[in-house]
Amino acid sequence: MNYDRSELLKHYRTMVLIRSFEEALDGLFGQGVITGTSHFCMGQEASAMGSIAGLRPDDLVTSNHRGHGHFLAKGADSRRVMAELFGKATGYSGGRGGSQHMADFSIGFLGSNGITGGMTPIATGAALSQKLLHTGKVVLCFFGDGASGQGTFHEAVNMGTTWELPILYLCENNQYAMSTPTRQAFKQPSVAERAKGYGLTTSVVDGNDYFAVRKAVHDAAERSRVGEGAFLIEAMTYRLCGHSKSDACEYRPEEEEQAWAARDPLLLMAERLKQEGLATETDLEQARAEAYQEIEAAVQFARESPEPDPQTVADNLLVTF
Amino acid sequence: MAELFYSHAIRQALEEEMARDERVILMGEDIAGYGGAFKLTAGMADKYGADRVRNTPISEGGFVGVAVGAALTGLRPVVEIMFMDFLTLAMDQLANHAAKLRYQFGEQARVPMVLRTPAGAGRGYGPTHSQSLEKWLVATPGLIVVAPSTAEDAKGLLKSAIRCDDPVVFIESKILYGRRGEVPEGDYTVPLGEAKVVRHGEDVTIVAYSRMTEEALKAAEALAKYDIAAEVIDLRTLAPMDTDTVAASVEKTGRVVVAEEGHMTGGIAAEVVARIVESCFDYLQAPPTRIAAMDIPVPASPVLERAATPDWEDIGRAAAELVQKY
Ligand SMILES: Cc1ncc(C[n+]2csc(CCOP(=O)(O)OP(=O)(O)O)c2C)c(N)n1
Numbered sequence: 001m002n003y004d005r006s007e008l009l010k011h012y013r014t015m016v017l018i019r020s021f022e023e024a025l026d027g028l029f030g031q032g033v034i035t036g037t038s039h040f041c042m043g044q045e046a047s048a049m050g051s052i053a054g055l056r057p058d059d060l061v062t063s064n065h066r067g068h069g070h071f072l073a074k075g076a077d078s079r080r081v082m083a084e085l086f087g088k089a090t091g092y093s094g095g096r097g098g099s100q101h102m103a104d105f106s107i108g109f110l111g112s113n114g115i116t117g118g119m120t121p122i123a124t125g126a127a128l129s130q131k132l133l134h135t136g137k138v139v140l141c142f143f144g145d146g147a148s149g150q151g152t153f154h155e156a157v158n159m160g161t162t163w164e165l166p167i168l169y170l171c172e173n174n175q176y177a178m179s180t181p182t183r184q185a186f187k188q189p190s191v192a193e194r195a196k197g198y199g200l201t202t203s204v205v206d207g208n209d210y211f212a213v214r215k216a217v218h219d220a221a222e223r224s225r226v227g228e229g230a231f232l233i234e235a236m237t238y239r240l241c242g243h244s245k246s247d248a249c250e251y252r253p254e255e256e257e258q259a260w261a262a263r264d265p266l267l268l269m270a271e272r273l274k275q276e277g278l279a280t281e282t283d284l285e286q287a288r289a290e291a292y293q294e295i296e297a298a299v300q301f302a303r304e305s306p307e308p309d310p311q312t313v314a315d316n317l318l319v320t321f
Numbered sequence: 322m323a324e325l326f327y328s329h330a331i332r333q334a335l336e337e338e339m340a341r342d343e344r345v346i347l348m349g350e351d352i353a354g355y356g357g358a359f360k361l362t363a364g365m366a367d368k369y370g371a372d373r374v375r376n377t378p379i380s381e382g383g384f385v386g387v388a389v390g391a392a393l394t395g396l397r398p399v400v401e402i403m404f405m406d407f408l409t410l411a412m413d414q415l416a417n418h419a420a421k422l423r424y425q426f427g428e429q430a431r432v433p434m435v436l437r438t439p440a441g442a443g444r445g446y447g448p449t450h451s452q453s454l455e456k457w458l459v460a461t462p463g464l465i466v467v468a469p470s471t472a473e474d475a476k477g478l479l480k481s482a483i484r485c486d487d488p489v490v491f492i493e494s495k496i497l498y499g500r501r502g503e504v505p506e507g508d509y510t511v512p513l514g515e516a517k518v519v520r521h522g523e524d525v526t527i528v529a530y531s532r533m534t535e536e537a538l539k540a541a542e543a544l545a546k547y548d549i550a551a552e553v554i555d556l557r558t559l560a561p562m563d564t565d566t567v568a569a570s571v572e573k574t575g576r577v578v579v580a581e582e583g584h585m586t587g588g589i590a591a592e593v594v595a596r597i598v599e600s601c602f603d604y605l606q607a608p609p610t611r612i613a614a615m616d617i618p619v620p621a622s623p624v625l626e627r628a629a630t631p632d633w634e635d636i637g638r639a640a641a642e643l644v645q646k647y
Contacts, residue, residue: 035444035445035623036444036445036446036447036621037444037445037446037450087445087621087622087623087624087625088622091622093621094622095620095621095622095624095625096447096448096618096620096621096622096625097447097448097620097621098445098446098447098621098622099447099621100447100449100450101447101448101449101621113449114406114446114447114448114449114450115406115407115410115449116379116407117379118449146378146379147379149378149379149380149383150379150380150381150382150410151380151382151383151410152410177350177351177378177379178350178351178355178358179351179354179355180350180351180355180376180378184376185376185377185378185379186378246358251354251355307622307624308620308622308624308625310624310625310627310628313615313617313620313625313628313629314615314616314617314629317616317617
């Protein structure tokens, strides 16, 4: 694969942006500035950015509860994502959705959602539209290993593959669903192995390696686009944090956590870029500085944004009435 | 009497019933080591074993159905749905199976299961983690639906629910988990199907349940300052509904406000009002009033969430208006 250096640097910058977005959030939750809850994707930035890098810009993406990274990688405005977490009027959902419920159709992001597995049929439906409307677009559906226990996942995958839809089911297998390790929830912990039974083309990649994810998604997307049907990619990864704001994360072996921390996707990408002469330390330093600045600006924007007007709370429930 | 958190009272009921009856098992997502999203069952797996405190995959439709099957064949499962919002994934098993087996198969069939689930808003969790869907359940004949407001009732009603031979949905309140209350020592139960008058008064009746009982009591306190004596009734069980207790109060006061956290349309308050109109129309001195959430998804932003969901001020204002106008 031939890579565009400036694009790679931009993607590295976005991965740092995603990380620091959530680091900032962590602090804001701690200070009580933000309430509610939130699921961080620290450690999963490569599967988010690598996946989206493998798509074309106008391809479509659906997300789940752990969606900040997916959304930012797809090109969301970090200021408006932050404002949504603040519950402000300028947030992507005007404060109605919060951390788990955001969308921007104009950049092909069809939404994150708090119901585990809830988006798999919706993504499949979006792929049906692409096929019947001949848009040439592909849909990428992010979901977790835990979500593959839901009936809707199996029902959706079956339709997606049987109807030969242009869809990529992208499992971010971080090996735990909340506190539950995959081997405790599934006799066959490999999502790809289980999915094979439905007749899908499947592959397993190192989810912490931006380049590996990008290539797997790119190859599958281009085949799916020309009518080869549904694909499932299982990206093996790990969250470098608790499940949600309220999780002290006491159920994972320390050695395991350390081993994965050593494979932090941000480190891996920086090393690779330098090794292959695709970026210098100065380039990377600058990218990081830019990302931090952008987050500071996002926090400031969110702080200064107005609260939503309670008078508008019932607006826009329906198109018709 | 001991002072317990509402959440600990629920846990005590689970522990005592598990100790009393080996057939009682718990199932749900992350309930074993982690203790569930609200830590209610933390450590119970160590005590009762992973067989009886069983972590499930994320498969609400599946494991609620498994509970129905287990209940039908000798176990007494208590399943946890992490947030009431996720009950929707299990509605087929509940509505088309659990609720109908006894009716269609007769004496041979009984479904002694309990489905526990936290409901309600107030934590800024947004549209898929803040709902109160009890209206779906009371509209399904064949389910018993319980929603306690105090630690004492939570424990006593959960024990009754576990000992009951019918499917019971036990609705908990996320906000009330952190409230303390007096709980009697020793083994006791609170009967299913009985409302409770929790404050006496002559001027207006306020009917509520779960967290809205707390809000109703706050409203009654405020009304007292204006010499309005509100009677507060905690429904406790939503199905079957104790219409008699409500009617007796309305016959006395002639005015009624019904408060719930769920959406207004087709809700619990609507059902209570319909029953009042049918059973004590002649005693009414004022139109019955419903206080409920607006008919919109529950928004996440605290400002919007407050605007969309009711509190004691809404209840108090409505009650005062009934007394002053009529
Ligand atoms: C229907 C439903 N059930 C349960 C939950 C609670 N919950 C939220 S995330 C989660 C774990 C999801 O695991 P996985 O799909 O592997 O994604 P991960 O959190 O690991 O990214 C659970 C149980 C939910 N939000 N929706």
